[in-house]
Amino acid sequence: MMNRSAMQIVIVGGGASGFMAAITAAEENPDAKIVILEKNKTVLNKVRVSGGGRCNVTHNPSDLRFFIKNYPRGEKLLRKMLHHFDAKDTVSWFENKGVKLKTEPDGRMFPVTDSSQTIIECMIRTARNLNIEIRTGTSVQSFSKITGEGREGFSVQLNDDEKLYADKLLIATGGYPKASGFDWLQTHDHTIINPLPSLFTFNTPGNYLLPLAGVSVQDALVKISGTKHEWQGPLLITHWGFSGPAVLKLSAWGARDLAEKDYNFICKINWAPQMNEQQVREFLMGEKAKTPKQQISSHARLGIPARLWKAFVAKSEIPDELRWSDATNKALNRLTELLTNSQFDVKGKTTFKEEFVTCGGISLNDIDHETLESKAVPGLYFAGEVLDIDGITGGFNFQNAWTTGYIAGKNLAGHSTLSAIASK
Numbered sequence: 001m002m003n004r005s006a007m008q009i010v011i012v013g014g015g016a017s018g019f020m021a022a023i024t025a026a027e028e029n030p031d032a033k034i035v036i037l038e039k040n041k042t043v044l045n046k047v048r049v050s051g052g053g054r055c056n057v058t059h060n061p062s063d064l065r066f067f068i069k070n071y072p073r074g075e076k077l078l079r080k081m082l083h084h085f086d087a088k089d090t091v092s093w094f095e096n097k098g099v100k101l102k103t104e105p106d107g108r109m110f111p112v113t114d115s116s117q118t119i120i121e122c123m124i125r126t127a128r129n130l131n132i133e134i135r136t137g138t139s140v141q142s143f144s145k146i147t148g149e150g151r152e153g154f155s156v157q158l159n160d161d162e163k164l165y166a167d168k169l170l171i172a173t174g175g176y177p178k179a180s181g182f183d184w185l186q187t188h189d190h191t192i193i194n195p196l197p198s199l200f201t202f203n204t205p206g207n208y209l210l211p212l213a214g215v216s217v218q219d220a221l222v223k224i225s226g227t228k229h230e231w232q233g234p235l236l237i238t239h240w241g242f243s244g245p246a247v248l249k250l251s252a253w254g255a256r257d258l259a260e261k262d263y264n265f266i267c268k269i270n271w272a273p274q275m276n277e278q279q280v281r282e283f284l285m286g287e288k289a290k291t292p293k294q295q296i297s298s299h300a301r302l303g304i305p306a307r308l309w310k311a312f313v314a315k316s317e318i319p320d321e322l323r324w325s326d327a328t329n330k331a332l333n334r335l336t337e338l339l340t341n342s343q344f345d346v347k348g349k350t351t352f353k354e355e356f357v358t359c360g361g362i363s364l365n366d367i368d369h370e371t372l373e374s375k376a377v378p379g380l381y382f383a384g385e386v387l388d389i390d391g392i393t394g395g396f397n398f399q400n401a402w403t404t405g406y407i408a409g410k411n412l413a414g415h416s417t418l419s420a421i422a423s424k
Contacts, residue, residue, distance in 0.1 A: 007029060007031070007032040007033070007167045007168070007413075007414065008032070008033045008034075008035075008153070008164075008165055008166050008167050008168075009022075009025055009032050009033070009034045009035070009166060009167065009168045009169075009170070009412050009413075010034075010035055010037065010154070010156050010164055010166035010168075010169050010170070011034065011035070011036045011037065011169075011170045011172060011412075012037050012140050012156075012169070012170065012171050012172060012173055013036075013037070013038065013170075013171065013172035013173040013174060013384070013386075014036045014037070014038030014040075014043035014044065014134065014136065015043070015044060015045070015046055015047070015172060015173075015174050015384060015401065016044065016046065016047055016123075016384065016398055016401035016402065016405065017172040017383040017384025017385070017400075017401035017402070017404055017405035017408070018036055018038075018170070018172035018383070018384070018405065019036065019043070019044065019123045019124075019127060019405070020123075020383075020401065020402050020405025020406055020409060021170050021172060021381075021383050021405040021406070021408045021409035021412060022034050022036050022127055022130075022132045022409065023123070023126050023127055023130060023132070023409065024405065024406050024408075024409025024410055024412075024413070025409040025410070025412040025413040026127075026130035026131070026132055026413075027130065028409065028410055028413035028414075029413035029414055030130070032413060033133075034130075034131075034132045034133065035132070035133040035134075035135060035164070036127070036132060036133070036134045036135065037135050037138045037139075037140060037156075037158070038134070038135065038136045038137075038138065039137070039138065039139035039140075039159075040136065040137070041136050041137050042136065043120075043123075043124070043134060043136060044119070044120045044123060044124075046174070047116050047119050047120055047123075047398075048116050048117075048120060049116070050116060050398070051108070051110060051116070053115070053116055054110045054111070054114045054115065054116060055110060055111060055115075055116035055118075055119045055398075056108045056109070056110060056394065056395040056398065057090065057094065057101055057109050057110060057111065057119060057395060057398055058087045058090045058091065058101075058109050058395040058396075058398055058399045058402070059087060059107050059108060059109060059394050059395035059396055059399065060087070060103045060107040060108075060109060061086060061087040061088040061091065062087075062107075064079065064082055064083070064086065067082065067086070067087065068082065070391050070392050070394065070396045071389065071390065071391045071392075071396060071400070072198070072252050072253045072255065072359065072390060072391075072392065073359050073388055073389055073390050074364060074387065074388060074389025074390065074400070076364075076369075077364050077367070077369050077387075077389065078389060078400065078403065080369055080370070081403045081404060081407050082399075082403055084403075084406070084407060085402065085403045085406040085407065086399075086403070087109075087395075087399055089406075090399060090402045090403075091109070093402070094111075094119075094122065097122050097126055098122065099111055099118055099119065099122045100112045106245070106394070107394060107395075108394050108395050109395055138158055138159065138160075139158070139159045140156055140157065140158060140159075140184075141157045141158065141159055141184070142157045142184055142187075143155065143156045143157065143166075143169060144157075145377060145379075146165075151167070152167075152378070152379060153165055153166055153167045153168075153379065154166040154167075154169045154379065154380070156169065167379065168379050168380075168381065168412045168414075169379060169380050169381070170380075170381045170382070170383060170408055170412055171185065171362075171380070171381070171382050171383075171386055172382070172383045172384045172386060172405065172408075173384075173386050174384060174385045174386060175195055175357065175358030175360070175361055175385040175386065175390075176195055176358065176361075176386075177195060177197070177358060178195065179192055179194050179195060179360075181195070182195075182361070182362070185362065188374070188376060188377050188380070189366075189376040189377070190362050190363065190366050190374065190376060191362075191363035191365065191366055192360070192361070192362065192363070193359075193360040193361060193362075193363050193388040194360050195358040195359070195360030195361060196255050196256060196259045196358060196359055196360055197251075197255065197259075197349065197351065197357070197358060197359075198251065198252045198255040198357045198358060198359045198390050199248050199251055199252055199351075199357040199392070199393055200248070200251045200349040200350060200351055201238065201240070201241060201242060201243040201247055201248070201251070201349065201350045201351075202241045202242045202243075202247055202251070202267060202344075202346045202349065203240045203241045203263075203346060203347055203348040203349060203350055204240070204241035204242065204267075204344045204345060204346055204347070205240075205241075205347055206345075207241060207344055208311065208315060209237050209308070209311055210237070210239060210240070210241075212237045212307050212308060212311060213237055213238050213239040214236075214237070214238075215236075215237045215305050215307055215308050216234060216235065216236040216237070216244060216305075217234065217235050217271060217303075217304065217305065217308070218234050218303070219232065219233065219234070219273055219274070219303075220232070220233070220234075220235040220246055220269055220270065220271050220273060221246075221269070221270040221273035222235065222242070222246045222247060222250050222267055222268070222269050223267065223268040223269075223270075224250065224254050224257070224258070224265055224266075224267060224268075225265060225266035225267065225268055225343070226265070226266075227254065227257055229250060229253055229254040229257065230250065231246045231247075231249045231250040231253070232246060232273050233245045233246040233249065234246060235247060235269070237308075240350055241344075241346070241350075242267070242269075242344070245393060245394070248392070248393045249392040249393060249394075251349070252357075252359070252390065252391070252392045252393070253392070255359045255390075256359065258349075263346065263347070263348045263349045264345075264346065264347055264348075265346050266343055266344065266345060266346070267343070267344050267346050268341055268342065268343050269341075269342045269343075269344070270339075270340050270341065270342075271302070271304055271308075271312075271338075271339050271340070271342065272302045272303075272304070272339050272340060275302075275340075276340070277336060277337075277340045277341065280302070280336050280339050280340050281332065281333065281336045283301070283302070284301075284332045284335060284336060285332065287301060287324055288324045288325065288327055288332070291324050292323065292324050292325035293323055293324070293325065294323060294324055295320070295321060295322065295323055295324075296313055296318055296322055296323070296324055296327060297309070297310050297313040297314070297318065297320050297321075297322070302339065304339075312335060312338045312339060313335065315334075315338055316331055316334040316335040316338055317331065317334065318331050318334075318335065357385070357390055357397055358385065358390065359388070359390045360388055361385065361386050361387050361388045361389075362382050362386055362387050362388060363388055364387060364388055364389070367382060367387065371407070371408075371411040372387075372404060372407055372408045372411065373411060381408045381411060381412060382404075382408070383401070383404040383405045383407070383408040384400065384401045384404055384405060385397065385400070385401070387404065389404070
């Protein structure tokens with residue numbers, strides 16, 4: 001049997017899940033020789049841009065039943081994994097390494113420094129202290145399984161004709177925008193679920209609200225016409241259409257259906273979701289009785305921002321100077337319809353900032369759900385977004401990276417997950 005001290009672990013991908021796996025494996029097996037290979041010139045690039053450069057590390061820990069509802073794909077596997085390393089463990093992990101996190105009102109968690117550099121420096125410092133080798137500008141062309149001399153492992157072909165030997169190999173390359181990105185993995189008998197964008201904003205060219213770019217509402221209900229997909233939450237009007245948590249989260253849940261529609265669909269928005277159409281109509285009639293002399297356009301109602309309210313009033317063909325007492329039922333019906341059932345033609349999407357997220361990847365049917373080891377290729381592991389797992393915006397994708405990286409790291413080090421974590 002192979003001497004454990006000689007174990008060589010190669011990790012392909014220097015992102016969140018790759019670093020978490022490397023650090024966990026090194027802490028578990030200090031004698032292992034571990035190398036992280038990153039094709040870019042810098043590591044942890046998604047960490048750097050996340051949350052506007054602040055890094056949305058995770059989401060405020062909550063009951064697993066609620067937490068897991070934030071993953072459109074991969075819920076079943078993650079439910080099992082989060083029992084071993086959840087958001088609470090993430091907070092403790094970083095605090096033990098000197099990084100305190102804070103919770104914002106919407107549940108997102110950031111380093112107290114409000115800088116992603118804090119997370120990057122923590123990960124790199126920890127890795128170096130554990131003698132993990134970090135190689136940038138190094139891409140992997142292919143790998144093959146090798147056996148013989150009482151030792152099983154992998155030959156990893158790099159971009160400069162160099163070959164590395166690995167006893168254990170972890171793929172943590174993140175998602176690929178196109179299926180062709182997975183070609184080098186498909187040759188090893190893995191099923192690839194076609195990758196598609198998730199977390200994107202809606203383009204609505206010609207939308208009469210575009211001049212209001214920058215205006216946001218705290219609560220709107222957004223629906224995709226002809227589907228069951230809907231999401232309620234903050235919404236932002238942009239120069240090209242709609243964004244904000246309600247739209248981004250809706251795009252994640254509807255990712256496959258919207259791709260099938262080629263991103264051409266109708267989205268319906270209720271700007272006063274706490275009330276139904278009849279209640280809004282009655283409210284407007286009540287305002288007519290209560291404030292008959294007031295101009296309709298000059299005082300916004302229902303918590304809607306003033307500029308947005310004016311746009312709805314104008315779109316309802318209500319003149320700027322019209323008073324409530326002079327409003328016809330027909331005009332108020334038009335306003336009611338706009339407030340509760342605005343319809344916009346969506347023609348395409350825009351990636352949300354630099355935070356590119358895909359659904360799709362390595363099929364979870366090909367992976368051992370206890371260890372994240374490939375069923376087809378012993379000794380080969382996967383972690384992070386390369387798997388067909390994705391979460392909505394709010395720190396959930398990073399939690400997937402930390403959790404799967406941690407579990408993979410435990411097993412790369414040579415222990416079974418359950419026995420390794422039983423002592424936790």
